[in-house]
Amino acid sequence: MSVIEEERVRGGVFKDINAEDEDGQPTVIESLCMNCYENGSTRLLLTKIPFFKEIIISSFTCPHCNWSNTETQSAGRIQEQGVLYTLQVKTKEDLNREVVKSDSASTRIPELDFEIPAFTQKGSLSTIEGLLDRAVVGLEQEQPARKATDPAVAEKIEEFIQRLKKLKDDFQEEFTLIIDDPSGNSFIENPFAPQKDKSLSVTHYKRTPQHNAALGIEVEEEQDDEEPGNDLDTMRNEVLVFNTNCPECNAPANTNMKLVQIPHFKEVIIMATNCDSCGHRTNEVKSGGTTEDQGTRITLHLTDPSDMSRDLLRSETCSVLIPELEFEMGMAALGGKFTTLEGLLRDIKELVVSKNPFMCGDSFTADRAEKLQLFGQKIDKIMAGEMDVQIILDDPTGNSYLQNVYAPDPDPEMKIERYTRTFEQNEDLGLNDMKTEGYAET
Template sequence: MSVIHAGAGAPASVFREISADDEEQQPAEIESLCMNCYQNGMTRILLTKVPFFKEIIVSSFTCDSCGWCNTEIQSAGRIMEQGVRYSLSVRNKRDVNREVVKTDYATTHIPEIDFEIPACTQKGAHTTIEGILERTVVGLQQEQPLRRAEDAQLAEKIDDFIAKLQRMKAGETPFTFVLDDPSGNSFVENPFAPQKDEALTVAHYRRSKEQDSLLGIESLNGQQNSEETPEVSTEDMRDEVLQFPTNCPECNAPAATNMKLVQIPHFKEVVIMATNCDVCNHRTNEVKSGGAIEPLGTKITLHITDPSDLTRDILKSETCSIGIPELEFELGMGALGGKFTTLEGLLNDIRDLVVQKNPFTIGDSSTSDRTEKLQEFGRKIDRILEGQVKAHIVLDDPAGNSFLQNVYAPEQDPEMTVEKYERSYEQNEDLGLNDMKTEGYEEEATKCGC
């Protein structure tokens, strides 16, 4: 499908949010061949956006000759830089009712019963854990009459398996629900947000070559440029702003990303990237470390005692988690991406992410208790920004690539502590360090006769 661009007088965004009051949002109709009777039918395509989720393409085909119809939903959002894996310990009926955003590429797994729904076997859906189990039960029950006639023993085993799923769906049997999405676009609800959910574990990881191939981006990662690329020195990059074409993450229209190498005093070099969209006026910026992963992790704790502390520069890498002990708040790595901003700007981003951009605070997904809890969290952030409440902010970066300005540099800051620590095995696994081998290649090559 070709990309549609908004012209003069057209909507600012190609993908518009679903709304019953939007009379201008009409699907495009294309006459196409029916694969059932080979007569001409009608395909209707609608580019829309699910609120607080992703852009989607809804296509519906109907044939007046044979009455055959087919509806399909495809994701139009971008693939994230890292995959995501959710592991939830389901203990009661309330956990079963948690909402789930599941894309086409997500794999669902329940280890207690060795049950798995592979990737690309079901279409993406916005449902609940109960809905996923119910769809599985219905699918297994459809072929049971035929199984009972052909293989009664197999049908009996499947009946037992369905009974286990029914007990799990009713919240009677505890189990572990695992959702693994290499595209990074799936989501499992945290009803305790903005507080941490002890029963829910979220891990971001680097995709394997097989997962890149599943997503169709293997050729992009492995593509070699046949033309010789001129060497660019580090000194030239410091003085030059590089620009390359990309797509807007909001409306998917063509845009330009600017990139520059910047030296942060008393720290290291970082790469700052900014994207501006002329179609929808969306702006985004991202920061990546210009150096390697440090030998030790870094934990920075700042006691905010004065409004001037909010003006401190802060570099948050994509591997850094944020904590505010006074609010019992913890934000995992990857949630806000890499940022180079001030402490005030970071707190504003946290408030917007938790209160305004939370996918389960409006529409059918919202409840009064949940909305009030999140609004109260936003008011607490505002009181910290206004200097009415003193609080601590904790930056924990296992890669050691985050930074918080020391206004007393080169002297020690009395309100800030910086701790270096040895990474755990799980943290090295998240950073992809456990699979790296940088020594002993010559010995292994000699042993295998290479």
């Protein structure tokens, strides 16, 4: 086990950035200078940047030849799915949106036929204007050499540099910014949160084997042979336990898994992880069945505080809408969860208000804080039964559920609609690439 992993197990190796923290001192290691081959020193600082997860900052200096080198490496974990952000930059204010770009993310501007491939730049926390500045600096760096060796190419690159500067400084034309990150660790700010951003599209996708190879992930092959004794009857009556690592401190932990039958619905798999080292707890719900032929839209009109105790199953593909608050939370925002309606509203408030990284630091503004605090107060009123709203659960896989307290009779305050998925929804779910009939035909 490495030194970093040992410290992680004990907890507290990655510290939050805090100007008043006297313990956040870097670790100094004697290192060989690759310029003069004398001994220099490397300073390592393991820290956490809000919404940029864990990073390792290293700085090398040599007292003999005065050579120095500074580098930042991501220490965050790779997410379960990749993410694709598509932003229509329509105003000059959009250039101020904050952007987290990991080193595995590629950046494209189709209107300019411009692309920054993955792993060609280090991860950064910047703005859209900062991304354009960084691209301009990178292109200008080799211009003197190009002008001396190939003036024609240098002239074309100079024209392209001027177009990038024009986008950044004058902003006379709209353009599209696309960030594709297979690791899922990149992000583009939504300045209208908690409302939906009409200019920003976020798509989560399953990584291909090529993506996994580029990220250095080794995927284990699935075993087709069934072992005796692993039947459904055994799973229904037992709590299965398997070893895993804590998602917060990476210490060894146990995950409990149980197959549960929800009345008037279907079977689901509930998984819960408790970490003895740092006390972190997490739970997740997976559907025990297949993807339904049609999507499901459940609309509940809240008329009484007792509605908060209704059982609720939200799959990881389910969106939550509250029209009266102009609020929409897309799929994969909170993952699958089996809770109550009150528990869902508390999770929404915590995600939007308490854990919002733009409530602190350089991105903090009084107007944004006031708007988010007002949203939190409205959520409190809904939970107290003081606000008349509708809760909409829209799940294209049909695997979400909201308790009908009048079952088996219809619920007068709840409406369940079945609908046919669109091509885009099937594409997001990976169903368009699935062929279950006639796959053996040539």
